Amino acid sequence: MAGPDQIHDTSLPIRERMEALVRLKQQEITKAIADLDTVTFHTDAWTRGNNGGGGQSMVLQNGTTFEKGGVNISVVHGKLPPQAVERMRADHSNLRGSSKDGSVDFFACGLSLVIHPINPHAPTTHLNYRYFETTDPDTNEVQTWWFGGGADLTPSYLYEEDAKLFHQKHKDALDKYDETLFPKYKKWCNEYFLIKHRGETRGVGGIFFDDFDSKPADEILKIVESCFDAFIPAYCPIIEKRKDTPFTPEQKNWQQIRRGRYVEFNLVLDRGTQFGLQTPGSRVESILMSLPATASWVYDHHPEPGSEEDKLLQVLKNPVDWV
Numbered sequence: 001m002a003g004p005d006q007i008h009d010t011s012l013p014i015r016e017r018m019e020a021l022v023r024l025k026q027q028e029i030t031k032a033i034a035d036l037d038t039v040t041f042h043t044d045a046w047t048r049g050n051n052g053g054g055g056q057s058m059v060l061q062n063g064t065t066f067e068k069g070g071v072n073i074s075v076v077h078g079k080l081p082p083q084a085v086e087r088m089r090a091d092h093s094n095l096r097g098s099s100k101d102g103s104v105d106f107f108a109c110g111l112s113l114v115i116h117p118i119n120p121h122a123p124t125t126h127l128n129y130r131y132f133e134t135t136d137p138d139t140n141e142v143q144t145w146w147f148g149g150g151a152d153l154t155p156s157y158l159y160e161e162d163a164k165l166f167h168q169k170h171k172d173a174l175d176k177y178d179e180t181l182f183p184k185y186k187k188w189c190n191e192y193f194l195i196k197h198r199g200e201t202r203g204v205g206g207i208f209f210d211d212f213d214s215k216p217a218d219e220i221l222k223i224v225e226s227c228f229d230a231f232i233p234a235y236c237p238i239i240e241k242r243k244d245t246p247f248t249p250e251q252k253n254w255q256q257i258r259r260g261r262y263v264e265f266n267l268v269l270d271r272g273t274q275f276g277l278q279t280p281g282s283r284v285e286s287i288l289m290s291l292p293a294t295a296s297w298v299y300d301h302h303p304e305p306g307s308e309e310d311k312l313l314q315v316l317k318n319p320v321d322w323v
Helices: 013-035 082-090 158-173 179-193 219-241 249-269 272-279 284-290 306-319
Strands: 043-045 053-060 066-080 104-115 124-135 144-153 205-212
Touching: 013 053, 013 104, 013 124, 013 219, 043 082, 043 249, 053 124, 066 082, 104 219, 104 284, 104 306, 124 219, 144 158, 144 179, 144 219, 158 179, 158 219, 179 205, 249 272, 272 284
Parallel strands: none
Antiparallel strands: 043 053, 053 066, 066 104, 104 124, 124 144, 144 205
16 A cells, blocks of 8 residues: 655655555545535545456535535556557557557556535635556556646636635746746646637636656656645635635525536536546546536526626636736
């Protein structure tokens, strides 16, 4: 079993160090989130068939601060069939299948969280960091590897200071290692979390990256750890500030409509959801954990021009550089 002391042990394979990191961060993040509520996380360990690994879902529901929150880790391995290898070769030209049958062995490890607060003035957040590698089944050597992830903020009401805090913490985390990363990952976040059929972004942004293998793996692991460390100070002070703000039934209704947009993105466009549901033996409950407990759709709904609701919508249609 991986432990916190293993994260920085360079004698260990990256896969073991990443597993140690996600296990530690699951404990730190769930404690920080639970400290803002009156209920705690329920832990649900699961295994994948055919000795394919497993994971641990930690879910909080029906609290006084959070309506629903999930912080999941998964550590899975197995065989990718030839057709999956072909699909992935579009992004990874050096990915080759076994000389025998075209398959490859894979290992995937990551942490994914989504937190939905009750108060419409408190923003939803999403975070995901993951590591993926393939090994040649004939030689057992690591063939390709990459990291992906990010964190983003999805408010129903726009508080510019909240958006600035969230972005500044993540900028600081990346700037420590490479000042070119934040502008690139901020732009990638806006482009990835675009609800194309609405012409609006899912939220006010953050960072997003994928297929990251252009630096040494040890260095990227440190960057991912730095981004993980940014999350609690980027998000928890916002919740502390907004969770008890008075709100009206109309404001709650607007939050439900915004959550409907969140669902649209996750079910229609999100690559992670699609990959998860297409993976044999995947755990549907963990994949769909990101969906809010409640959401609504109102036919042809448009907020009043100049209203607080419209102020958010204008930013979602024209993304802002917050820092």
